[in-house]
Amino acid sequence: MKAIQYSRYGGPEVLDLVDLPAPVPAPDEALIAVRCASVIPGDWKVRAGHLQEMFPLDLPTTPGRDGAGIVVATGADCDWTVIGEELCFVTEHVEPGSYAEMVARPRGMTVPKPPDIDFAEATAIIHAGVCAWIGLIETAEITAGQNVLIHAGAGAIGGMAVQIAKSVGCHVSATCSAANTDYVRGLGADRVIAYDKDDFAEILTGQDIVFDLVGGDIHERSCRVLKKGGKIVWLIASPFKDVSTDYGVICKQALIHDSRDTLERVTEAVEKGILAPQVSRRMPMAQAADAHRILERGENSRGRIILEIRE
Ligand SMILES: NC(=O)c1ccc[n+]([C@@H]2O[C@H](COP(=O)([O-])OP(=O)(O)OC[C@H]3O[C@@H](n4cnc5c(N)ncnc54)[C@H](OP(=O)(O)O)[C@@H]3O)[C@@H](O)[C@H]2O)c1
Numbered sequence: 001m002k003a004i005q006y007s008r009y010g011g012p013e014v015l016d017l018v019d020l021p022a023p024v025p026a027p028d029e030a031l032i033a034v035r036c037a038s039v040i041p042g043d044w045k046v047r048a049g050h051l052q053e054m055f056p057l058d059l060p061t062t063p064g065r066d067g068a069g070i071v072v073a074t075g076a077d078c079d080w081t082v083i084g085e086e087l088c089f090v091t092e093h094v095e096p097g098s099y100a101e102m103v104a105r106p107r108g109m110t111v112p113k114p115p116d117i118d119f120a121e122a123t124a125i126i127h128a129g130v131c132a133w134i135g136l137i138e139t140a141e142i143t144a145g146q147n148v149l150i151h152a153g154a155g156a157i158g159g160m161a162v163q164i165a166k167s168v169g170c171h172v173s174a175t176c177s178a179a180n181t182d183y184v185r186g187l188g189a190d191r192v193i194a195y196d197k198d199d200f201a202e203i204l205t206g207q208d209i210v211f212d213l214v215g216g217d218i219h220e221r222s223c224r225v226l227k228k229g230g231k232i233v234w235l236i237a238s239p240f241k242d243v244s245t246d247y248g249v250i251c252k253q254a255l256i257h258d259s260r261d262t263l264e265r266v267t268e269a270v271e272k273g274i275l276a277p278q279v280s281r282r283m284p285m286a287q288a289a290d291a292h293r294i295l296e297r298g299e300n301s302r303g304r305i306i307l308e309i310r311e
Contacts, residue, residue, distance in 0.1 A: 001020055001021070001022045002100070002101050003017075003018060003099060003101065004062055004099035005020065007060040009049030009059075010047070010048070011048070012044070012047075012290070012296070013289060015292065023102055023103065024104070025075040026104065026106070027076045028077050029074075029075045029078060030075070030081045030104070030107075030110070031074070032067075032069040032072070032103050033069050033071075033072045033101065033102060033310060034067045034101055034103055034310065035068055035119035035308070036307065036309060037064045037066070037098035037123060038064070038066050038123050038126070039288070039295060039304070039305040040066075040156070041295055043065065043093075043292065044296050047063060051093070062097045063097045063288075064100070065091060065098065065127050066123060067088070067091070067126075068126070069087065069089070069309075070085070070087075071087060072102075086112070087110045087111065087113055088110065088122050090109050090110075090126060090127065090263070098309075099309070111260060111264055113267075120282055122277070124279045124303055124306060126266070128278075129266035129270075129275060130258065131157045131160075131235060131254065132158075132160035132161040133164060133262055133269075134254050134256055134257070135157070135254035136165055137164065139252050140211065140233045143170075144168055144169030147208050148170040148172050148211070149209070149211070149225065150165065150189075150210075150213075152214055153174030153175060154180035154184055154301050155176075155213060156278060158176070159302070162184060162187040162188055166187075166188035167188075167275075173190065174187075174191075174193070175193050175195045175200050177194060178194035179301075183302055187278075207225045208231070209232075210226060210230070212233065212234040213237055214237050216237075220241060223243055223244055226249045227249075228248040230249045231249065231251075231252060232249060232251050235253075278303025279303050279304055280300055280304060280305055283305060285307045285309050
């Protein structure tokens, strides 16, 4: 099978298109012919060697944290799917990833693909939707009527988060560049603040929740806009100094897991029309290095870059 692989940490040029043997599914696994894979910021950070302590890799490895495809074979004891079923799946950074024509997955790392969206859209909701769900529903525990500020509302995770918070009945504020304010309003944000024109910390007060997908000084300034006892929930982005106790607020990390239950909540939200997939661009697998360059330069906006693996 064709796959993207790298044998050493480095720049996007370490990514090669190679021929590899297809994986053999374990008895409880399905073999999936991959149609699409996401390219996420973590893929380039891991490839560059920035996250070696958190994600120790056996090199060579294939990147890719999620994807969608069709079951083409099943292991001897695999009774949870059938050949031809369309599935979304996740792969951990430390295992062979989704930039490959075939992956083998156990039931717990898959979920049926929502029928009314294509493979690229189905891929775009998986890791991004799970991160937003864990951040807002499982960690922040948002409730109707709360004031919620979401940073990076034009990003893949932020765009999902805006939609989730709106569906819960929160008053949603979001930050993004001036070029994306209409886009983020279109996702459901009640108030959008352009980070390249205005300072959210001078505008907002009384927030119950901040979802921080940026870090750095944004984190400290976010504590100022929270009510006492409010929560700032963060995903690993730029390093920041935790000043939450100075402001009397709670600081919590959204710890990302891939439980099937959370995958199902996300695909259900798509089927109910709560979450609309956001695909920023579609590129062939052979252009994986270019996709990494776009992300690394901070030029991705409005959803996920999707690699098209197979027709
Ligand atoms: N396990 C983990 O800890 C974990 C898991 C998932 C993601 N993450 C991290 O979470 C971050 C977001 O991931 P993603 O997939 O959503 O990334 P993404 O799709 O690449 O989104 C990046 C977004 O950041 C926005 N942005 C840049 N600077 C900003 C600022 N100063 N204020 C507000 N928005 C700003 C950009 O908005 P414009 O386009 O409008 O400029 C862009 O849309 C990444 O750093 C990623 O590595 C961590």
